[in-house]
Amino acid sequence: MAVKNALLTVAEFASLPQPAAGVRQELHHGELVVLPPVKKLHTKLQKRLVSAIEAILNPTEHGVDKEFPFRPTPEHEVWVADVAVFNLELWDQTPDDDYFCGVPPIVIEVLSPSNSASEILDREDICLRNGGQEFWVVDPKSEIVKVISANGHSMIYDTPSIIQSTVLRKAIAVRDIFAS
Secondary structure, rough: OOOOOOOOOOOHHOOOOOOOOEEEEEEEOOOOEEEEEHHHHHHHHHHHHHHHHHOOOOOOOOEEEEEEEOOOOOOEEEEEEEEEEEEEEHHHHOOOOOOOHHHOEEEEOOOOOOOHHHHHHHHHHHHHHHOOOEEEEEOOOOOEEEEEEEEOEEEEOOOOOOEEEEEEEEEEEHHHOOOO
């Protein structure tokens, strides 16, 4: 007979000891997930995305940050977006000792060698099924950005392209994300 471990709650996850510097922990479907520290290129792309989005963002509606923790469902989930564009009204409603509740309108994941296709599809699914409006996948190796909308429409943008975000209501040049 198999023994099933109990799922971790958000409260139990929040009470875990802090991991070593650089190590990240997330809660996926009630299971603890330990992620390795990101490498330099990953961090550079996150910073470029934040800068490019900040330049066109309506600062009265949205904020943008990297390594953004959020709770896509009320229990058993705490995810960390590489970059997120979040609603300031919901941010202001979040207690200082809690994670952002809900899914930010835009969640951006920068691919790492450790990411599997199923992991990225799970992230996309959990975000778009729970209120996210756009899910971006940034591929540093191919220098492309795939944008998937909540309505199921997806578009792939390469370096000469311009990303048209319905959330931001403005455009971002892909070259600005990958520029050295």
